[in-house]
Amino acid sequence: ILNVEQSPQSLHVQEGDSTNFTCSFPSSNFYALHWYRWETAKSPEALFVMTLNGDEKKKGRISATLNTKEGYSYLYIKGSQPEDSATYLCALNTGGFKTIFGAGTRLFVKA
Amino acid sequence: DSGVTQTPKHLITATGQRVTLRCSPRSGDLSVYWYQQSLDQGLQFLIQYYNGEERAKGNILERFSAQQFPDLHSELNLSSLELGDSALYFCASSGRGESTDTQYFGPGTRLTVL
Numbered sequence: 001i002l003n004v005e006q007s008p009q010s011l012h013v014q015e016g017d018s019t020n021f022t023c024s025f026p027s028s029n030f031y032a033l034h035w036y037r038w039e040t041a042k043s044p045e046a047l048f049v050m051t052l053n054g055d056e057k058k059k060g061r062i063s064a065t066l067n068t069k070e071g072y073s074y075l076y077i078k079g080s081q082p083e084d085s086a087t088y089l090c091a092l093n094t095g096g097f098k099t100i101f102g103a104g105t106r107l108f109v110k111a
Numbered sequence: 112d113s114g115v116t117q118t119p120k121h122l123i124t125a126t127g128q129r130v131t132l133r134c135s136p137r138s139g140d141l142s143v144y145w146y147q148q149s150l151d152q153g154l155q156f157l158i159q160y161y162n163g164e165e166r167a168k169g170n171i172l173e174r175f176s177a178q179q180f181p182d183l184h185s186e187l188n189l190s191s192l193e194l195g196d197s198a199l200y201f202c203a204s205s206g207r208g209e210s211t212d213t214q215y216f217g218p219g220t221r222l223t224v225l
Contacts, residue, residue: 032210043113043201043216044154051211089154093210098167099144101154 002029004092006102013080014110020076021105023090027071031095035064035075038087038104047075047088080109114138115204115217123223129190132220134202136183140215142166142208143185145177148219149198160185161208189222197224 005024013019023033032051036044048057053068061078077084087104094100114137124130136143145157147170156169160179171177174192179185189196199219205212 034214043218045113046213046215049211049213091154095210098159098169099156099214101156103153 002026002092002094002100004090004100004102006088006090006105008105009103010106010108012108012110015081017080017109018076018078019080019107020074021088021107023073023075023102025071025073025090025092025100027068029094030068030071030092032093033066033073034091034093034099035073036089036091038089040086044089075105077107080107082109082111085109113215113217115202115215117200117202117217117220119220120218121221121223123225124192125225126192126194128192128224129188130192130222132187132189132200132202132222134185134187134204134217136185136202136204137215140204140206141183142205142212143179143183144203144205144214145171145185145187146201146203147198148201149195154201157187159208166208192224194224197222 035047038044048064050066055066064075066073087106089104091101116135118133142161144159147155157171159167177187201219203214203216205214
């Protein structure tokens with residue numbers, strides 16, 4: 001059974017702190033990796049799709065890197081703001097069109 | 112607003128019953144995905160359709176079925192409902208249904224089985 005692991009499970013930071021979290025996956029089953037941001041009482045919103053080893057993507061203060069050889073991706077948030085509080089999900093596509101989601105990292109940013 | 116609509120927003124029913132959840136994809140999107148999120152679990156992929164045809168199947172129970180119609184809307188049918196089927200059901204859509212497509216999620220249907 002393929003497993004996508006995210007760590008930490010939750011994270012509490014102060015406004016202005018920079019933070020990062022990890023998504024780990026079996027490197028032999030990689031086709032694409034997606035990052036989503038999921039605010040409470042809303043639906044998941046796509047942040048990045050990453051396909052190539054060494055990929056780096058950026059959207060405002062949020063960026064992500066990908067290492068397909070060792071099977072991990074990092075999501076970074078620079079200068080966290082309270083509105084960044086959400087669950088950040090990564091999802092692995094294995095090429096067979098199936099999507100496997102990690103359990104998410106729950107970020108709390110205190111003002 | 113992602114452009115994906117789901118109805119109903121909430122559904123309360125009893126064990127043993129059957130319900131239908133409906134999803135309309137974003138304009139122009141050909142692929143629809145269904146996901147389940149239970150209290151104690153993360154998002155679980157159920158099934159994907161592309162232009163009316165089933166493309167991929169995930170952890171979908173035999174009591175559940177889905178279809179995508181010619182107008183591209185999709186329905187998820189849940190039958191012989193059990194307490195454990197209580198969950199938030201999301202539909203998402205994407206343009207081509209490829210693994211690298213961005214998926215746009217609807218607001219979800221919250222199902223409560225009593």
